[in-house]
Amino acid sequence: MQKPIIRLEHVCKTLISKSNEGIIENTILPDLSFNIEQGEFTAITGPSGSGKTTLLYLMGGLDKPSSGKIFLNDWEISQMNEDELAVIRNDKLGFVYQFHFLLPEFSALENVMIPMLARGKFGQKQAKERAKALLSQVGLYEKLSSKPNQLSGGQQQRVAIARSLANEPVVLLADEPTGNLDSHNSALIYDLFKRLNEENGQSIIIVTHDEHFASKTDRILHLLDGRIDKDQVLHN
Numbered sequence: 001m002q003k004p005i006i007r008l009e010h011v012c013k014t015l016i017s018k019s020n021e022g023i024i025e026n027t028i029l030p031d032l033s034f035n036i037e038q039g040e041f042t043a044i045t046g047p048s049g050s051g052k053t054t055l056l057y058l059m060g061g062l063d064k065p066s067s068g069k070i071f072l073n074d075w076e077i078s079q080m081n082e083d084e085l086a087v088i089r090n091d092k093l094g095f096v097y098q099f100h101f102l103l104p105e106f107s108a109l110e111n112v113m114i115p116m117l118a119r120g121k122f123g124q125k126q127a128k129e130r131a132k133a134l135l136s137q138v139g140l141y142e143k144l145s146s147k148p149n150q151l152s153g154g155q156q157q158r159v160a161i162a163r164s165l166a167n168e169p170v171v172l173l174a175d176e177p178t179g180n181l182d183s184h185n186s187a188l189i190y191d192l193f194k195r196l197n198e199e200n201g202q203s204i205i206i207v208t209h210d211e212h213f214a215s216k217t218d219r220i221l222h223l224l225d226g227r228i229d230k231d232q233v234l235h236n
């Protein structure tokens, strides 16, 4: 059997804040342990405030656990310093957020090329070819030279997905990527994730409120008060 791509061992996240009554500890994730397998398409669901974003940020090296261990492949990201984490995030992970965060003054093609040129994994020519291929894969070959404000919300999000794939991430992490879109465009985005998983074997972890879409993935991790309330393997 292959090694898991992500492994959590007794991960706890507690936020500490000060108030008039003194120091307040707020435990968001009390104790999480689970594995994510290579090529798996996982949906994280649960009510608002249940800790989905906190969990995704921990898995993406955007935040650190208060205790416990997190591994991405064989790298223990929970004990890395900020510089090491930045390298992991740029080289190994792809992120898609609710808002696309495209650079407004650059074309779709340039937005997808920039992370490749920044990391230096691909040369200029190769980055351009690769960006074209990625944009064509998300159905935007006709829009290579369009600026973000010349694209619809759904198209902008598809550029963001192409960009997230730029450096061949070992896992793609998406936090409610359709939260800002209508149902038609949401469906297109979901189809796209499904296709990336099926055709490219891309490992994907997606936070979603959409139960119908979650039911089309391989696995649903349902969170309640920072605990796994249900871990459901689906047969799609």
Ligand SMILES: Nc1ncnc2c1ncn2[C@@H]1O[C@H](COP(=O)(O)OP(=O)(O)O)[C@@H](O)[C@H]1O
Binding pocket: 015, 028, 046, 047, 048, 049, 050, 051, 052, 053, 054, 055
């Ligand atoms: N930076 C923060 N400061 C204070 N509380 C936070 C912070 N981030 C998250 N929380 C709290 O942690 C809990 C989980 O938040 P979050 O992970 O954003 O949940 P979800 O994404 O499932 O809505 C919530 O109760 C939220 O208020």
Ligand SMILES: [Mg+2]
Binding pocket: 052, 053, 054
């Ligand atoms: Mg959230």
